[in-house]
Amino acid sequence: MTSAFLLDMSRCIGCEACVVACKTGNELPIGRQYIELIEHTSGTFPNLTGGFQNQRCYHCSDATCVAVCPTGALFKDDGLTRLNRDACSGCGYCVQSCPYDVPKMSDGRASKCDACASNVGGGGSPWCVTTCPGKALKYGDREEILAEAHQRVDTIKGRYPNAQVYGETQAGGLGLILVLPDDPETLSIPADPPPTPASANLWKNWVQPISMGSTAVAVAGLGVLGVIARRNHIAEMNEVEGSEEAAVAAGDGSEGINDA
Numbered sequence: 001m002t003s004a005f006l007l008d009m010s011r012c013i014g015c016e017a018c019v020v021a022c023k024t025g026n027e028l029p030i031g032r033q034y035i036e037l038i039e040h041t042s043g044t045f046p047n048l049t050g051g052f053q054n055q056r057c058y059h060c061s062d063a064t065c066v067a068v069c070p071t072g073a074l075f076k077d078d079g080l081t082r083l084n085r086d087a088c089s090g091c092g093y094c095v096q097s098c099p100y101d102v103p104k105m106s107d108g109r110a111s112k113c114d115a116c117a118s119n120v121g122g123g124g125s126p127w128c129v130t131t132c133p134g135k136a137l138k139y140g141d142r143e144e145i146l147a148e149a150h151q152r153v154d155t156i157k158g159r160y161p162n163a164q165v166y167g168e169t170q171a172g173g174l175g176l177i178l179v180l181p182d183d184p185e186t187l188s189i190p191a192d193p194p195p196t197p198a199s200a201n202l203w204k205n206w207v208q209p210i211s212m213g214s215t216a217v218a219v220a221g222l223g224v225l226g227v228i229a230r231r232n233h234i235a236e237m238n239e240v241e242g243s244e245e246a247a248v249a250a251g252d253g254s255e256g257i258n259d260a
Helices: 017-025 064-068 093-097 117-121 127-131 142-156 198-259
Strands: 003-008 036-044 047-055 074-077 080-083 104-106 109-111 137-141 164-166 176-180
Touching: 003 142, 017 127, 064 074, 064 093, 127 137, 137 142, 142 164, 142 176
Parallel strands: 003 176
Antiparallel strands: 003 137, 036 047, 074 080, 104 109, 164 176
């Protein structure tokens, strides 16, 4: 099954219950969070409209962060983008490459939502979904999430003529499907995020494995050279010992002749 989140921004009231639940449930230290609510105002005075950008991981199918990660700390699983912080080298490539500005560095390693992998794996739900009072959040099979997102957009079209589903195709299809009451730019969301550069995929799929293979060959080569050097050293020592024994034997013979 390919899983996904539904985030209905027409129902988000900015209460930050998801932010608190995420921090508490994932036991995040002070200064680290996976969800951030950013208030936005659009329009021209006095015709202003307000809303919230619920900033979190978009779980791109074409995930640039995964493509550039040199250690495999970022990887795809069940359609979502996971992070194994223990494997993170702290290079910061994911921070620089994400079109949604999601990963952050914390304590020298990358930090981002991993869709509450441990909680969901144990039969639970993501903490943010469990807590949302306005039912703006939902989690489940991606196809079902997409169907509900389109239903919700049809329902709110009367109030929000520009309402739309976001995430169906962007970045290869997102694991975060949004119901937007207006164009994505009004919430500072890129309408069409750029695809993962070919150079990143080339580096990930070819250069990095080759360089790792070269390193392995070099290490193996050093091992072989070490064995050869050790054998040569043993042979030299045996030769020296043989010469010494011959010299001693010759000395013993000379002493016998002189005595005679």
